[in-house]
Amino acid sequence: MNWKNEVDKRKGTIVKDTQSFLQIESVLDEKTVSKQAPFGEKIREAYDWLLHKAKQEGFKVKDHDGYAAHIEWGTGEEIVGILCHIDVVPGGDDWTSPAFNAEIRDEKIYARGALDDKGPTMACYYALKILKDAGIETGKRVRLIIGTDEESQWRCVDHYFKHEEMPSLGFAPDADFPIIYAEKGICDFIYETKLTSNTGLVRSFHSGHRLNMVPDRAVAKLDIKQVENTSKLRNLFHQYLVHNDCKGSLNIRDSNVELTLNGFSAHGMEPEDGVNAGLLLAGFLIKLPLNIEEKNFITPLVAMFLKDSRGENIDIAYSDEQLGDLTINIGQMMYEQGSESKIGINLRYPEGASFDVIKRSLDDHFQAYGYVGDTRVHETPHAMDKDHELVKILSKVYEEETGEQAELLAIGGGTYARALNAGVAFGPLFPGQKDVIHQADEYISIKHLLAMTVIYTRAVYELAKR
Known part of the structure; x- marks a missing residue:
């Protein structure tokens, strides 16, 4: 036929x-x-x-x-x-x-x-x-x-x-x-912590819909009372957007200064195919005066994952000739002042990489910032x-x-x-x-x-x- x-x-x-x-x-x-x-x-x-x-x-x-x-x-x-x-x-x-x-x-x-x-x-x-x-x-x-x-x-x-x-x-x-x-093997992790302070610069931060997607948009709401000079902040943000070749905006809404940064979505199996809006916005916020809870949220995002989807910064990088590199996609980032904070990770690793070593490294690094991890899904290679x-x-x-x-x-x-x-x-x-x-x-x-x-x-x- x-x-x-x-x-x-x-x-x-x-x-x-x-x-x-x-x-x-x-x-x-x-x-x-x-x-x-x-x-x-x-x-x-x-x-x-x-x-x-x-x-x-x-x-x-x-x-x-x-x-x-x-x-x-x-x-x-x-x-x-x-x-x-x-x-x-x-x-x-x-x-x-x-x-x-x-x-x-x-x-x-x-x-x-x-x-x-x-x-x-x-x-x-x-x-x-x-x-x-x-x-x-x-x-x-x-x-x-x-x-x-x-x-x-x-x-x-x-x-x-x-x-x-x-x-x-x-x-x-x-x-x-x-x-x-x-x-590859696939694992989803959620790292979270409770927030107790009701003061500080960052009222909220949200980025990402799913762990297996590169977030294409991030929004941070800042307390306008904590911003010394709105015009200076606007200029700094504009320079940051130009330097990183991305788009965004700064708007004043009620008592908030709202920062929006647009990235580019892609499948989480290859984060380099996209532009992670959440990580980029964290890279800007780390330059601002932050309290300890804000630093504990922003710092690991920048120090561990900004411009590093291979785990090199936390010593878990691994590559296989056929399956390629271990990859890490930070698919969800959430911070709500006085409530809670969560960071969601989609990990993909080739045969030969030790899952136990990878998990232990992630747990140890996040624990230093007060975050506790939970394995939501794990499928071996x-x-x-x-x-x-x-x-x-x-x-x-x-x-x-x-x-x-x-x-x-x-x-x-x-x-x-x-x-x-x-x-x-x-x-x-x-x-x-x-x-x-x-x-x-x-x-x-x-x-x-x-x-x-x-x-x-x-x-x-x-x-x-x-």
């Missing part, structure tokens, strides 16, 4: 459904969490949208309490798993069109989640639909497993695999083509045998469908592939394609959406056939 022809026949429907799916703002929302919506109402809305569509179109669907579900096709004892996620990071600022409009410009669909991971999820869904509609007989069941908390703590797949059997093999369409066979049947089949599919060699890659990102006993990441980003995941104006080109649908259709057929 000519899979490309089958995909091309459905081009209009694939594009329209992808737009509709992307227009649901499926961001974690703790304020609307309920028993029916464990990660908030909008994630539940996107979840229901997809499951309802699958039921209408004749698939077997099983919902596990709103945490995760699977859409099943085929027969057989063994299971092929395709692990996708429908939750996305917040839209953020500086979009050309609203982040959830899913506007088409220049044959590209612009929306948060277009590449990560709702666009590829629709491509995989249509791969199953094309095979089902064609009446293909299989020797294995295929499950499109739908996660809802990938961008946070992976509570979705943890819940799912407490109730369902593990697929014999599978892939996650959530990284790069050709094939990702190895991934993941790697598949390069000679595994799964790798060979997907390599063959990729090479025959693209005409290019299926190079095996290792990345700093973390995908659901590590939740499988035998899993790799497979797409959606093609070699040479610009990586705009977690950035403003994230998009998926319609050409690439259709191309990956062809590849996924062929891959599922080869993995599940008799």
Whole structure:
């Protein structure tokens, strides 16, 4: 069967459904969490949208309490798993069109989640639909497993695999083509302390939406009574912005001097691809007269992490030839005078680096400033045998469908592939394609959406056939 022809026949429907799916703002929302919506109402809305569509179109669907579900096709004892996620990071600022409009410009669909991971999820869904509609007989069941908390703590797949059997093999369409066979270890830390002083210069400081995103905006509110000369402060801030080639503003609002600094968002797996607004603003504030609690918040940000995403300043730097450098992304920074302060870290480390040594160094350095750490999520490094049947089949599919060699890659990102006993990441980003995941104006080109649908259709057929 000519899979490309089958995909091309459905081009209009694939594009329209992808737009509709992307227009649901499926961001974690703790304020609307309920028993029916464990990660908030909008994630539940996107979840229901997809499951309802699958039921209408004749698939077997099983919902596990709103945490995760699977859409099943085929027969057989063994299971092929395709692990996708429908939750996305917040839209953020500086979009050309609203982040959830899913506007088409220049044959590209612009929306948060277009590449990560709702666009590829629709491509995989249509791969199953094309095979089902064609009446293909299989020797294995295929499950499109739908996660809802990938961008946070992976509570979705943890819940799912407490109730369902593990697929014999599978892939996650959530990284790069050709094939990702190895991934770094990933850990999220929160360091926090209580604040007792109700006086001082800094009333509040906020930067960052998610630990796995480079913060693109930071806002500090200063007590205007503690600012000796507003004009001088304005000039100093302007000079600092020019020197660091970034944008920002100083505004007087009520009794506050509000400093805003704009950076550039990127995926936390490579902080150097972005500009961390929070760290840069801390770099300015450290020049001002601060009390001890303010210094204990600002100083570690600057001394430990400003212009150092590799851990060199705290002696934890490590590099691996295939997986690359250990990286540290300071994804959230919060200070509320008289209340509390938190610093959130997304760590990624290659095989060979000692997690215990890394954690001990972070704990010791933060403890010197009165901060106590908590490990929120920790996933150890993941790697598949390069000679595994799964790798060979997907390599063959990729090479025959693209005409290019299926190079095996290792990345700093973390995908659901590590939740499988035998899993790799497979797409959606093609070699040479610009990586705009977690950035403003994230998009998926319609050409690439259709191309990956062809590849996924062929891959599922080869993995599940008799």
